[in-house]
Amino acid sequence: MDTQFQKKSKPRKRNEASILSAAEDVFAELGFAGATTSLIARRAGIPKANLHYYFPTKQALYRAIINNIFTIWLQAAETFDDCDDPGEALSRYIRAKMDIARKHPLGSKIWAQEIMQGAPQIQDFLETTLKGWTLSRVKIIKRWIAEGKIASVDPAYLLYMIWATTQHYADFAHQINTLNGGQALSDKQYEEVTSNAVTIILRGIGVQVQE
Amino acid sequence: MDTQFQKKSKPRKRNEASILSAAEDVFAELGFAGATTSLIARRAGIPKANLHYYFPTKQALYRAIINNIFTIWLQAAETFDDCDDPGEALSRYIRAKMDIARKHPLGSKIWAQEIMQGAPQIQDFLETTLKGWTLSRVKIIKRWIAEGKIASVDPAYLLYMIWATTQHYADFAHQINTLNGGQALSDKQYEEVTSNAVTIILRGIGVQVQE
DNA sequence: AATAAAACTGACCATCTGGTCAAAAAATAG
């Protein structure tokens, strides 16, 4: 029987889920090189040999997690649509990115560490999907500039700024929490921080924004 | 004789320098947990036992590097002075940070990984020096707002945005280079990117900026 | 209940880890 269409068994589903979750934790905390399969197994509550039954190598496990991160990345990417109103399109995109930073901080950290290490696992993604997406958005932003809808700024640099700001709230959450009296940002604070980012960036590129 | 005032011998100076340089490389690339003393020693061109003669433990070596990063951080911090003109003060600070991001990308990456891992080595610095510095700058920014010199934004969130944008160019240099046709940003591009950041942020908080 | 397939795991392995040490070599001081 073709295993491709075989339903995943109950224990497989349960264990793969808890391994992936533990691995996300550990990879975010220690990076690929620093993470150990025995620590991941311990956090997942299973023996190491069992982990290797589901994911034969540390690399395979890491790649599975990288795949999840891509999926999330693509979801946010889709919110940047070719809209007539740059203010609406950009504010929707920034908000989507801020949302992801809050909901998936571990993925963001793993991504950051991958890039810092020279993207050994995701270089092809950068060169194909990310590059393609960026070029198409650069075109849209250029059109907005040509139509006089936003100030003349280099589109790529604008995107970098959006990425920087939004990912910062995931990657540097610990630093922000420390400055916030040791507390994570509340829902209200996070909404403020999001509005703040949207406002500064939009006003920064000359888009009127109602407060 | 008091060794504290003893001049460092020639070999000591030479070796400590090359070890620190190699260690900065490796820690930035692999994080504290992932870095190995034998790899650092190999890159420094000395046997591992010799490395441990100068830095008894991996921690001691790491702390020495963290100390260097603090020094650099403080240098940038000083450029944010209590100036009458927010535009001038902020643009000077942003430029200083961008400069550091370019000149010391490894330090920035090590800092980023420290924070992502929950700041095991620098928590006290965050709670004392960084917190104190931030509070004092928040006061200055609040005064600017009260005087109507800049728009009403949360000062802390403004600082986060500045940190995010400037550090991004160090931490995510590889991603940016990939999107830049595999080339590092040229001097000219880096100047553009810096001006772009200054412009968007200043305009974003309602400061006129001449282009 | 019988069978086949999937899941589990203790014990094991070669290699690498941070770190030590004693003895040799090089640098420095008198």
Place this chain on the structure above:
DNA sequence: CTATTTTTTGACCAGATGGTCAGTTTTATT
């Protein structure tokens, strides 16, 4: 040049690492 201090290093250690495997237990199917 001699004596002393500093530096260098191969060999070594106990523990951890990623990964394997054979045999047992659990689950699913009939």
